[in-house]
Amino acid sequence: MHKPELLIPAGNLEKLRTAILYGADAVYTGVEGLSLRTGSAEMTVEDLAQGVNEAHLKGVRIYAAVNTFSRNADLDQAKKIIPKLATIGIDAVIVSEPGMLRLIKSLAPQLPVHLSTQANTTNLEAVRFWQDQGVRRIILGRELNLKEVGEIAAAVPEMELEIFIHGAMCMAYSGRCYLSAFRNKRSANEGDCSQPCRWEYLLYESTRPSDPFIIEEDERYSYLLSSKDLCLIEYLSEVLASGVTSLKIEGRMKSAYYVAVVTRTYRQALDTLMRQKEKYKCRQEWIDELGTVSNRGYTAGFAFSEEKINETNQEIKYIQTHEPAGKVLNYDTENKRILFSVRNRIKIGDCLEILLPENIVAIKIISITDRNGNNLSEAHSGSEIYIPFEHEIQMGVFARQQINNHS
Ligand code: SF4
Structure with missing residues (x-):
């Protein structure tokens, strides 16, 4: 092989x-x-x-x-x-x-x-x-x-x-499509597709604008092109x-x-x-x-298909179970703590999953300290904080959090 x-x-x-x-x-x-x-x-x-x-x-x-x-x-x-x-x-x-x-x-x-x-x-x-x-x-x-x-x-x-x-x-053959250029002047053919095919659409009849005709795939929207x-x-x-x-x-x-x-x-x-x-x-x-x-x-797309059309998802919008919490900027060996660049709000008590290349390590945040040594109860996107961690860890490693893990 x-x-x-x-x-x-x-x-x-x-x-x-x-x-x-x-x-x-x-x-x-x-x-x-x-x-x-x-x-x-x-x-x-x-x-x-x-x-x-x-x-x-x-x-x-x-x-x-x-x-x-x-x-x-x-x-x-x-x-x-x-x-x-x-x-x-x-x-x-x-x-x-x-x-x-x-x-x-x-x-x-x-x-x-x-x-x-x-x-x-x-x-x-x-x-x-x-x-x-x-x-x-x-x-x-x-x-x-x-x-x-x-x-x-x-x-x-x-x-x-x-x-x-x-x-x-993409629903268009090899991405050749004018929908994005037409809807908001961002051309898919120049690599700038805003993916309007994934948006939510209702169909209105001109004489009854308050009474949309629902192209029914679920209770509210159609995602026929997505x-x-x-x-x-x-x-x-x-x-x-x-x-x-x-x-x-x-x-x-x-x-x-x-x-x-x-x-x-x-x-x-x-x-x-x-x-x-x-x-x-x-x-x-x-x-x-x-x-x-x-x-x-x-x-699996076209991998096993004899048909020459793509498969749409008519039921759902984007799905994800986790979101990024931030990225490791450095490891402070003396104080056994990570310098962490926050990408979403995190707070004391939150559980993070650190994505090491080989495995995933779960940690509970027991303290947050800013660069000046002040103790914090939470930190927001864009801030740089220290959180305790026992083991040396590579710079550039990401951590994530389950969605709805924090209130
Ligand atoms: S709008 Fe949709 S179908 Fe058109 S190029 Fe972008 S992703 Fe493809």
Whole structure:
């Protein structure tokens, strides 16, 4: 059984460091102005250079998405940035259209190129076509099932193949959709989808505006367009059997806490699978872990489907059982306490779960002290506090709390 790459989204340096801490083999991020994600999911070239250094020190690869659908006006920016990406040691760039590929081949031919899922590669002739163009890896269309993925891997074994195994999915084919641009001027096609397909809708008839027609899926709303989220943790054996090289988690816009939970869960599952091989069974605790972070109900998506439509969730909005409590900034060995950056309100008596990469440690907060030594009964998001903890703990580790654990 070949060891696959666990590929984690890292929209900024905090997320990159979190992904490395919790066991990513590789991370991907956007490049400012050139990726199909905006703002919180892109890095400057300077941050990328720092990220490359930190990732390579830990043996982690880093890929930079330059997968915007470039217009003529974007090309000058691309011409400036591409040579810099080669200089700082990026392991590969991710492109989605032939113009950017051609530019990279002329400006930095040594840079390995991965083809984005936005290019929507769905058959083996298309894979061979891109192979002829010098592409090293293809992120296959999400609409393929594992049987089709396996056929491609067997027919073109020299091509690296990457598929999504976890994260949000979309009702539009490969995310090509105007709904968000239409509703609030944030274009999905430029990586800035506000996900209005997940909003609550009622249908009004113009002559009776006070009497909405309910498109009934539950008592109040319809979520007809809202896709469930992808989760293949129960099917990792089947995923690996298809012959893919890289297992990708979606979510460059998601939080560092989300990165922590999802990375550590898939890391544990994959390591167990590599050790146990055919004796491997997915553990319920991993499925439960993935239920602790915000999701819209999980589905295996297209993995085993012969049908070419996505599965919606008509009953529920976001679900999650836990929320982030904060992050460890440092450990004070002398006084046996954690310096903790608070992300939600916590108070004395609350129970926290500290997410170590290998296990989870539960603690009850018995005292809170601010940086000036003042005792507090509670602390709020954004504050930095000390809480007692017996054992040395790594910087960057997250802690969480069950929702409704605190009043
Ligand atoms: S609005 Fe919904 S369907 Fe359209 S791109 Fe965004 S997530 Fe996909």
